[in-house]
Amino acid sequence: METEAINVNQGSSDETDRSALKMPAPRWQVAEVVEVIAETKETTALRIAVPEPREFVSGQYYNIRIPVEGRPRPIQRAYSIASSPFPQFNVVEFGIKEMEGGLVSPVLAKQIAVGDTLEVRGPYGTFVWSEDKGGPLLLVAAGSGVVPFMSMIRYSKAKGLSVPMHLLFASKSAEYVIYGQELKDLEAELDWLSVTHTFTRDSGHPGSRYHRRIDQEMVTELMYESQAKLAYSCGPPEMVKMCEAVLVDLGMDPQSVYSEKYD
Numbered sequence: 031m032e033t034e035a036i037n038v039n040q041g042s043s044d045e046t047d048r049s050a051l052k053m054p055a056p057r058w059q060v061a062e063v064v065e066v067i068a069e070t071k072e073t074t075a076l077r078i079a080v081p082e083p084r085e086f087v088s089g090q091y092y093n094i095r096i097p098v099e100g101r102p103r104p105i106q107r108a109y110s111i112a113s114s115p116f117p118q119f120n121v122v123e124f125g126i127k128e129m130e131g132g133l134v135s136p137v138l139a140k141q142i143a144v145g146d147t148l149e150v151r152g153p154y155g156t157f158v159w160s161e162d163k164g165g166p167l168l169l170v171a172a173g174s175g176v177v178p179f180m181s182m183i184r185y186s187k188a189k190g191l192s193v194p195m196h197l198l199f200a201s202k203s204a205e206y207v208i209y210g211q212e213l214k215d216l217e218a219e220l221d222w223l224s225v226t227h228t229f230t231r232d233s234g235h236p237g238s239r240y241h242r243r244i245d246q247e248m249v250t251e252l253m254y255e256s257q258a259k260l261a262y263s264c265g266p267p268e269m270v271k272m273c274e275a276v277l278v279d280l281g282m283d284p285q286s287v288y289s290e291k292y293d
């Protein structure tokens with residue numbers, strides 16, 4: 031399948047539509063960690079208090095930089111915002127998955143405590159959703175790719191919206207589902223939210239409808255079931271590229287297909 035020529039909405043460059051917002055570029059700030067929550071064995075939610083908070087839209091991200099031994103300058107990485115921008119945006123949550131051998135994520139996921147400070151800069155990105163974009167939405171996530179979707183879902187709930195959202199979410203197994211309990215509770219509470227799991231390393235778990243990586247057949251089924259008019263996919267670049275190609279092949283307008291590649 032040809033994937034290179036599709037001109038969908040790409041999210042991950044340090045860009046945002048600031049011309050519309052008429053705002054200067056964000057600056058580095060020192061933010062205090064106010065809460066640390068172990069989400070799964072490898073993923074931690076960090077909540078930070080931003081001293082000079084900027085309004086953001088669900089789906090955007092911050093850069094975080096930390097000093098790394100042997101490196102002359104701090105090393106920065108991008109992390110999506112998991113929290114809702116409404117009703118307040120001065121405390122921002124990130125969901126950070128430890129990547130073995132990585133320079134930054136093991137420190138953020140395993141070594142940060144309440145009261146520590148982090149250098150952060152943001153928000154950035156055009157991988158965004160708010161009610162003006164409408165729906166129904168198909169959200170496709172693998173692993174920590176669920177983080178920006180938590181912001182969208184939490185925002186919708188906080189605003190009392192009812193735009194249908196269907197989340198297709200790939201995890202290794204039940205114990206690796208990031209925000210698993212919250213998603214379960216939200217799905218039970220909100221009639222506009224549906225969550226479909228696929229567990230790639232647990233072939234028999236009844237809580238998962240599929241037991242393989244996200245593929246063309248799965249995206250096709252969920253696209254028809256959700257009757258999506260807008261689609262967002264987030265996670266490993268190969269998965270995101272596959273989603274873009276399938277959705278456009280199925281007739282979705284490329285401008286309604288949003289992509290965030292965690293590379």
Ligand SMILES: Cc1cc2nc3c(=O)[nH]c(=O)nc-3n(C[C@H](O)[C@H](O)[C@H](O)COP(=O)(O)OP(=O)(O)OC[C@H]3O[C@@H](n4cnc5c(N)ncnc54)[C@H](O)[C@@H]3O)c2cc1C
Pocket residue numbers: 041042091107108109110111124125126127128129130131132133134135136174177178290291292293
């Ligand atoms: C817009 C955006 C938003 C993101 N949001 C999130 C988020 O919400 N949550 C999240 O967890 N992540 C997110 N990411 C990913 C995040 O930015 C980092 O890429 C991730 O945390 C890994 O960073 P790291 O410094 O730990 O690993 P890195 O040091 O970048 O290493 C990555 C991997 O490559 C391997 N590696 C490094 N060097 C070598 C080498 N020389 N040879 C072989 N292998 C090597 C490492 O072992 C590791 O497994 C996002 C990315 C983008 C672009």
